[in-house]
Amino acid sequence: MLKCPNCQSKDLGKIGLNQYYCWNCFIELTISDQIIQTHQVEEDGTLSSLDDLFHVEERKLS
Template structure:
């Protein structure tokens, strides 16, 4: 089962084909097969700030 790469929570919403939103820590992330490929923090104004430098390595984050 899919879990948040940040808080490991299961309370996720699907916002796109391979995009999800975590209701626990308010981040959006995209997956490709079994790896997280993009992670964003949703700001108060609705804009997104990349968190890839914190979560994405060369091999990706396993979910």
């Protein structure tokens, strides 16, 4: 089962094809090539990458 790499929550909502939103820590997750890409949603609606906060191993789907 998919878990948020930031808070380990399973409380994720699907918002698009391979896109999820963590209702616990409020980040957006995108799955590409079995790797979870993490983004913070800014006030203006743009996305800022948070991938540099996690090792690739932490973002791999298990």
